Amino acid sequence: MGIRTALRACGFALIFAASAASAQVTFNRGYDADPETLDPHKTSTVAEAHLIRDLFENLVIHDARGRVAPGVAESWTVSPDGKSYTFALRANARWSNGDPVVAGDFEYSLKRIMTPATGAKYANILYPILNAEAFNKGQGKTADDMGVKAVDTRTLRIDLERPTPYFLELLTHQTGAPVHRPTVERFGADFVKPGNLVSNGAFRLVENVPNSHIRLAKNPTFHDAGAVKVDIVNFIPHPDLAAGARRFLAGELHVTTDIPADQIKFLRQRLGDQVKITPYLGTWYFAFNTAKAPFDDVRVRRALSMVIDREFLAEQVWQETMVPAFGWIPPGIGNYVPTPVEVDYKAMSPIDREDEAKKLLAAAGFGPGAKKLSVQIRYNTTDNNRASAVAIADMWKQIGVETTFVNTDTRTHFAHLRDGGDFDVARAGWIGDYSDPQNFLFLLQSDNKGFNYARWSNPEFDGLMKQASEEIDLGKRAQILARAEAIVVRENPYVGLLFYSNRNLLSNKVEGYIPNLRGANASRYVSIKN
Numbered sequence: 001m002g003i004r005t006a007l008r009a010c011g012f013a014l015i016f017a018a019s020a021a022s023a024q025v026t027f028n029r030g031y032d033a034d035p036e037t038l039d040p041h042k043t044s045t046v047a048e049a050h051l052i053r054d055l056f057e058n059l060v061i062h063d064a065r066g067r068v069a070p071g072v073a074e075s076w077t078v079s080p081d082g083k084s085y086t087f088a089l090r091a092n093a094r095w096s097n098g099d100p101v102v103a104g105d106f107e108y109s110l111k112r113i114m115t116p117a118t119g120a121k122y123a124n125i126l127y128p129i130l131n132a133e134a135f136n137k138g139q140g141k142t143a144d145d146m147g148v149k150a151v152d153t154r155t156l157r158i159d160l161e162r163p164t165p166y167f168l169e170l171l172t173h174q175t176g177a178p179v180h181r182p183t184v185e186r187f188g189a190d191f192v193k194p195g196n197l198v199s200n201g202a203f204r205l206v207e208n209v210p211n212s213h214i215r216l217a218k219n220p221t222f223h224d225a226g227a228v229k230v231d232i233v234n235f236i237p238h239p240d241l242a243a244g245a246r247r248f249l250a251g252e253l254h255v256t257t258d259i260p261a262d263q264i265k266f267l268r269q270r271l272g273d274q275v276k277i278t279p280y281l282g283t284w285y286f287a288f289n290t291a292k293a294p295f296d297d298v299r300v301r302r303a304l305s306m307v308i309d310r311e312f313l314a315e316q317v318w319q320e321t322m323v324p325a326f327g328w329i330p331p332g333i334g335n336y337v338p339t340p341v342e343v344d345y346k347a348m349s350p351i352d353r354e355d356e357a358k359k360l361l362a363a364a365g366f367g368p369g370a371k372k373l374s375v376q377i378r379y380n381t382t383d384n385n386r387a388s389a390v391a392i393a394d395m396w397k398q399i400g401v402e403t404t405f406v407n408t409d410t411r412t413h414f415a416h417l418r419d420g421g422d423f424d425v426a427r428a429g430w431i432g433d434y435s436d437p438q439n440f441l442f443l444l445q446s447d448n449k450g451f452n453y454a455r456w457s458n459p460e461f462d463g464l465m466k467q468a469s470e471e472i473d474l475g476k477r478a479q480i481l482a483r484a485e486a487i488v489v490r491e492n493p494y495v496g497l498l499f500y501s502n503r504n505l506l507s508n509k510v511e512g513y514i515p516n517l518r519g520a521n522a523s524r525y526v527s528i529k530n
Helices: 003-020 046-055 105-112 130-138 182-190 241-247 260-275 298-306 310-318 352-364 384-395 409-417 440-446 459-470 474-491
Strands: 024-032 060-062 068-069 073-078 084-089 149-154 155-159 202-209 211-219 232-237 275-288 374-380 400-408 425-431 492-505
Touching: 024 046, 046 202, 046 211, 046 232, 068 073, 084 105, 105 130, 105 149, 105 155, 105 182, 149 400, 211 409, 241 260, 241 384, 241 492, 260 275, 260 384, 260 492, 275 298, 298 352, 298 492, 310 384, 374 384, 374 409, 384 400, 384 425, 400 409, 409 425, 440 459, 440 474, 459 474
Parallel strands: 024 232, 374 400, 374 425
Antiparallel strands: 060 068, 073 084, 084 155, 149 155, 202 211, 211 232, 275 425, 275 492
């Protein structure tokens, strides 16, 4: 047993000893990976979103079914032109130290995330706010110019650059969470540590033990504390999905956020309806590094993309827990065209695709009598990612491509990509922050330094995105965004391979955890049966 494993085992022993020693209701949540940070203005992963959702409460939130619902704001009004929102805050909203949550907290927080010195990777999600983008990019605007104003302690007004049909859902994202200004100013980056963190959600932070668990306790100052039925929430990482399944079978976890695909048949036989497969708004994809040869050549990217057998991945590797993707934007998304944008080779046979791919590689200088194409796949370590990478390498072998692998833990993997680290092809996934195609396409805008891992730039694509942002007719806007997606599908900087499903092991003892398209499951709605 390695040191890390020993520490993890020790952590579990402490968790369950504590649970057994008290009559408290404990919810043990498995999740993908440890967070890089609990600062909501610097988070970027789904795993972090689960934690932020329990620790903080936004103006608006997702309810148990993933629908937009009142949060700190008990009501709101929208101006007739759709460009101004006025929120009325609850009188009984409190921080975990007892301070009242006031409109000024949201004004401070929305300006903090836009402040360049904050270094928020996700700042652009709030660019619909008036002058937010210009301030964040240092284009002559200041925080005082932003369209955010605390009218009084319980009234917040937000003005937008233009009507934004998904603005309320956008505010449910972790970037919309408030932070406690006195604590941030006192502790700096350490304000997120246990003992320092002051939050306003249904739970407060108690412990953060890397590779073991993060423990939250019910927040007695939360305005709806009387409806919260769980006393302790333990977030327990399980990047090893098989180990997560074993812990679920042993009764150590009430829910897991993923399932090892190669065990799905066994788990269904053993657990029955505790295996939950439901629709999820997300795309599992490969990113090509278009800033380096030969992946700056669209012929190479297209050749590698078209020989990947998506049906095989979905049916054999993921055991029908994912859906083959032939476009970039997942089905079921709002504000979009009814007919999906898909690759033009979907109907071709595998043999025809291989022949076409070999011709493309030959034209790019690779193949028999020429250079051999070598590709390194970088991925974050999970059983399913590993199996997928190996299967794709075998598909590429059929067209003469030699593949190697490099894999790291999730935190290291995505930090490497966001910080501009070198790679050939990288695995990633994107879960919609809100149900609108803009939320998938904006990743590839040339000025999106945080999430455009491919380092791709296409003026026509950028122009369409700008045009869409200025179009107020939803039907016309959808057509513009479909043209933008068609460029992505044709150019292949990102290659959608699978559309996600929620894949949970969910104990029959748990009530109120309702898998939904948004993947939003706050612990405040959960109860545990004896």
